[in-house]
Amino acid sequence: MKDHDARRRNPGTALHPEWFEGIAVNTPAAERRAASLPARRSLKREWQAAWLLNAVRCIDLTTLSGDDTSDRVARLCAKARQPIAPEHLQALGVSGLTTGAVCVYPTMVAAAKQALTGTNVPVASVATGFPAGLMPLDLRLAEIRYALDQGADEIDIVISRALVLRGEWSALYDEICAMREACGGALMKSILATGELKTLTNVARASHVAMQAGSDFIKTSTGKEPVNATLPVSLVMLRAIRDYRDRTGFAVGFKPAGGLRTAKDALNWQVLMTEELGRDWLAPDLFRIGASSLLADIERQISHHVTGRYAAGHRLAAG
Structure with missing residues (x-):
């Protein structure tokens, strides 16, 4: 992916427990800080539209269902290629907008690659026994290699x-290092499944280990946990990213996934990124949103901005 190639990839470090073992997250303070963020920036009219279009280019448009088919994946890829109605983009003076990636199971990678032929939209594949990860390590690594053989550009590991x-x-650390090695040149996103880690302190420590092991992104959730991406969890992970950057000079990306369904969510998470890490983290090389239904609400808001009315649901092409 050209945006990713333009910056230095995180090479990882030796394991440094001293960087994180002293961390103890004050949960009420994290929750208060996260709750205050949406009020910090009031985004209206053309500014809101611009931020929503930016969110679109950062979406990993996702289908991870047991009944996925090649036809469903092809429809999703068509949506990734043209996520917003051309007439609305023309009215806003925007062209060439696509989503950040399409994310599928390993067996659907070949179908996605075929459907995205001629575009720069990368195909991300979940792997390593997604979503639970409860498989022997050699089988998890074999699944990474299978996805890459099918043409995956990015791997989301658990x-x-x-x-x-x-x-x-x-x-x-050793497990994630092995996965990073198996990924080779493919971008690797490490899913922490934060809803199953019990505490924000565990989230912070796991974030540090994943980055030290060479993760290109750290990702909140599989989307299959009872609790997925939340603003307090995201805040803790972003501060771990900031600490890692300050220690090593390397920028690691962030991907919230699961639970982001509305245009307001897209705005809130971008405000969080800006407040904690700065505008550099508002581009798809450092920020992705794992989502399936989010795009539809963004489309509705863009339609309203351009035409003054909300489009009927049947007029918005399904992914």
Whole structure:
């Protein structure tokens, strides 16, 4: 992906437990800070439209259902190629807008690659026993290699939550390092499944280990947990990214996934990125949103901005 190639890739470091073992997150303080963020920027009219279009280019448009088919994936890819109605983009003076990526299961990668032929939209594949990750490591690594053989450009891996809950940081680090090696030149996003890590302190520590092991992105959730992306969890992960950048000079990306469904959510998370990490993190090389239904609400808001009325649901092409 050209945006990703333009910056230095995180090479990882040796394991440094001293960077994170002293962390103890004040949960009420994190929740208060996160709750205050949406009020910090009032985005109206053309400014809101611009931020919503920026969110579109950062979406990993996703289908991860047991009944996925090649036809469904092809429809999703058509939506990724043309996420907003051409007449609305023309009215806003925008062209060439696509989503950040399409995210599918390994067996759907070939169909996605075919449907995206002639575009720069990358195909991301979940792997490593998604969503639970409860498979032997050699099989998880084999799944990465299979997805790459099918043409995946990016791999979204899942970590072993039990290693976090037991504080087995060296084992977690070794596991993620092995996955990073299997990914080769493909961008690797490490899903922490934060809703299953119990505490924000665990989230912070797991974030550090994942980055030290060479993750290009850290990602909140699989979308299959009871609780997925939240603003307090995201705040903690972004501060870990900032700390890692300050220590190493390397920028790691962030991907909230699961639970972002409305245009307001898209705005809130972009405000969080801006407040905590700055505008550099508002581009798809450092920010992705894992979503399936979010795009439809963004489309409705863009339609309202351009025409003064909300489009009927049947007029918005399904992904």
